[in-house]
Amino acid sequence: MRAFTDERDWAKFHDPKSLILALVGEVGELAELFQWLPADEAVQLAGTDPLRRRAGEEMADVLAYLVRLADVLDIDLAEAAMKKLENSAERFPAADFRGEAPEKA
Amino acid sequence: MRAFTDERDWAKFHDPKSLILALVGEVGELAELFQWLPADEAVQLAGTDPLRRRAGEEMADVLAYLVRLADVLDIDLAEAAMKKLENSAERFPAADFRGEAPEKA
Amino acid sequence: MRAFTDERDWAKFHDPKSLILALVGEVGELAELFQWLPADEAVQLAGTDPLRRRAGEEMADVLAYLVRLADVLDIDLAEAAMKKLENSAERFPAADFRGEAPEKA
Amino acid sequence: MRAFTDERDWAKFHDPKSLILALVGEVGELAELFQWLPADEAVQLAGTDPLRRRAGEEMADVLAYLVRLADVLDIDLAEAAMKKLENSAERFPAADFRGEAPEKA
Numbered sequence: 001m002r003a004f005t006d007e008r009d010w011a012k013f014h015d016p017k018s019l020i021l022a023l024v025g026e027v028g029e030l031a032e033l034f035q036w037l038p039a040d041e042a043v044q045l046a047g048t049d050p051l052r053r054r055a056g057e058e059m060a061d062v063l064a065y066l067v068r069l070a071d072v073l074d075i076d077l078a079e080a081a082m083k084k085l086e087n088s089a090e091r092f093p094a095a096d097f098r099g100e101a102p103e104k105a
Numbered sequence: 106m107r108a109f110t111d112e113r114d115w116a117k118f119h120d121p122k123s124l125i126l127a128l129v130g131e132v133g134e135l136a137e138l139f140q141w142l143p144a145d146e147a148v149q150l151a152g153t154d155p156l157r158r159r160a161g162e163e164m165a166d167v168l169a170y171l172v173r174l175a176d177v178l179d180i181d182l183a184e185a186a187m188k189k190l191e192n193s194a195e196r197f198p199a200a201d202f203r204g205e206a207p208e209k210a
Numbered sequence: 211m212r213a214f215t216d217e218r219d220w221a222k223f224h225d226p227k228s229l230i231l232a233l234v235g236e237v238g239e240l241a242e243l244f245q246w247l248p249a250d251e252a253v254q255l256a257g258t259d260p261l262r263r264r265a266g267e268e269m270a271d272v273l274a275y276l277v278r279l280a281d282v283l284d285i286d287l288a289e290a291a292m293k294k295l296e297n298s299a300e301r302f303p304a305a306d307f308r309g310e311a312p313e314k315a
Numbered sequence: 316m317r318a319f320t321d322e323r324d325w326a327k328f329h330d331p332k333s334l335i336l337a338l339v340g341e342v343g344e345l346a347e348l349f350q351w352l353p354a355d356e357a358v359q360l361a362g363t364d365p366l367r368r369r370a371g372e373e374m375a376d377v378l379a380y381l382v383r384l385a386d387v388l389d390i391d392l393a394e395a396a397m398k399k400l401e402n403s404a405e406r407f408p409a410a411d412f413r414g415e416a417p418e419k420a
Contacts, residue, residue, distance in 0.1 A: 004190060007199040013206050013351045016147040017139050017227055020132075021350035023167075024234050027125075027132055028343015034122050035336035036311035036328045039249040042121040046178050056180045059171060060189035062128075063182060066167055073151050075161045077168060084165035085109060094112040101118050101246035118246045122332055126245035129339050133238015140231035141223045141416035144354040206351035214400060217409040223416050226357040227349050230342075233377075237335075237342055244332050252331040256388050266390045269381060270399035272338075273392060276377055283361050285371045287378060294375035295319060304322040311328050 001068045019069045026061035033058060106173045124174045131166035138163060211278045229279045236271035243268060316383045334384045341376035348373060 005011050033054055037045055046055050070077040092102055110116050138160055142150055151160050175182040197207055215221050243264055247255055256265050280287040302312055320326050348369055349357055361370050385392040407417055 001190070004194060008197065008202050009204040010202075010206070012204075015144050016151060017142070017144050017231060017354070018350050020136050020139060020234075021227060021230060021346040024132060024136070024230075025343045025347035025350060027129060028340045028346065031125050031129070031336040031343065032340035034125060035333050035340060037122070039120050039122050039332070043177060046121060052178075052180070055178060056182075056185035057189055059175060059180065059182060060185040062167075062171055063186050064190065066164060066171070070164060072148060073157075073160060075157070075164065077161075077164060080161035080165040081168050084162055085106070085169065089109060092113065097113050099114040099117075101115070122249070122336060123245050125336060125339075126241040126332060129335075130238045130242035130245060133235045133241065136231040136238065137235035140228050140235060144227070211400070214404060218407065218412050219414040220416065222414075225354050226361060227352070227354050230346050230349060234342060234346070237339060241335050241339070244335060247332070249330050249332050253387060256331060262388075262390070265388060266392075266395035267399055269385060269390065269392060270395040272377075272381055273396050274400065276374060276381070280374060282358060283367075283370060285367070285374065287371075287374060290371035290375040291378050294372055295316070295379065299319060302323065307323050309324040309327075311325070 001064055002071055005068065014068060014072055016069060016072060019065055019072065023062060023065040023069065026058055026065060030055070030058040030062060106169055107176055110173065119173060119177055121174060121177060124170055124177065128167060128170040128174065131163055131170060135160070135163040135167060211274055212281055215278065224278060224282055226279060226282060229275055229282065233272060233275040233279065236268055236275060240265070240268040240272060316379055317386055320383065329383060329387055331384060331387060334380055334387065338377060338380040338384065341373055341380060345370070345373040345377060 005014065033051060034042055034046075046052055067077060069075075070080075110119065138156060139147055139151075151157055172182065175185075215224065243261060244252055244256075256262055277287060279285075280290075320329065348366060349361075352360055360366055382392060384390075385395075
């Protein structure tokens with residue numbers, strides 16, 4: 001993403017607020033793919049094209065802007081993810097939360 | 106994320122539409138961190154805690170649900186991202202789009 | 211919203227991109243309320259407090275930022291909504307789309 | 316929106332989670348219109364077409380799904396909005412918050 005951006009001289013557009021708006025745009029496109037599907041058929045319907053290919057493309061776009069935002073903020077996304085997962089594991093002990101949706105996980 | 110989910114028996118909550126809503130929730134929290142910051146000071150302000158830590162946490166949450174959705178849909182997110190970046194490189198040749206924001210990238 | 215904003219001298223924060231990020235934040239909070247509910251029980255569960263009250267609050271916040279954005283952009287939101295509904299009625303004739311989810315409505 | 320929906324027999328698609336995903340899709344389209352604009356030029360650029368017209372259309376779509384969600388949940392959106400604004404006025408006294416962005420408003 002950094003090379004892709006630099007080759008096009010697009011870094012000047014990539015302040016954090018603009019990148020988050022771009023991320024929102026891609027999340028919106030992902031949401032549109034699934035919005036009217038019956039909840040219990042979504043996995044199956046996304047098992048074949050064209051939905052499978054399009055879901056992959058929109059998820060790729062979400063990841064691209066997330067990675068780009070991490071680069072602009074000089075945040076190690078993989079490290080942040082591992083740390084957050086460890087924190088969540090402590091906040092929600094398996095023994096206490098088994099089978100129950102926490103209000104926020 | 107798969108192990109974390111299975112240990113808590115939370116897979117039953119993780120249909121695609123629910124996971125996208127959870128992703129939206131985390132993107133919303135990320136947006137809230139930056140919403141009132143002056144656009145040209147956001148990078149600097151996110152260079153130190155507490156904003157730096159919190160931005161990393163929210164980005165980690167976005168990634169966690171994105172990765173989990175990829176798992177549920179059996180989509181190789183890294184492969185999808187590389188393919189999409191190649192497609193974008195073809196759609197937006199550096200020579201033609203240098204310095205110009207495309208309507209959609 | 212305009213009076214509320216002016217009394218606090220907050221208009222300086224309300225450029226369109228910031229307001230859209232604030233809108234995203236509120237949509238995220240709304241999504242979090244419903245994310246783990248079974249799709250076919252959501253209406254019933256939102257029929258009583260605390261979910262009923264909280265859903266109303268988050269929807270009110272979404273509306274507040276949408277109305278504020280309309281004010282900043284000098285857009286007549288009610289007129290835009292009526293016009294868009296007329297356009298949608300033409301694009302999706304009831305006779306042709308009865309019972310079928312259009313990809314985009 | 317209720318008449319529009321009933322004429323097309325679309326009410327069956329309009330459970331709360333699906334409607335929130337549709338709302339997210341429209342917010343994403345609104346975000347895309349503004350994402351790469353310089354923050355301090357956005358109001359002016361949205362003062363003329365095509366951006367003016369498109370912003371109005373996307374905001375109309377956001378409102379349409381918000382109103383439809385309120386109908387499905389039997390929530391009086393106008394009443395909820397007035398109540399929330401009164402609460403916010405109490406939580407953020409003008410004298411205490413003048414000119415300062417609250418972390419959450």
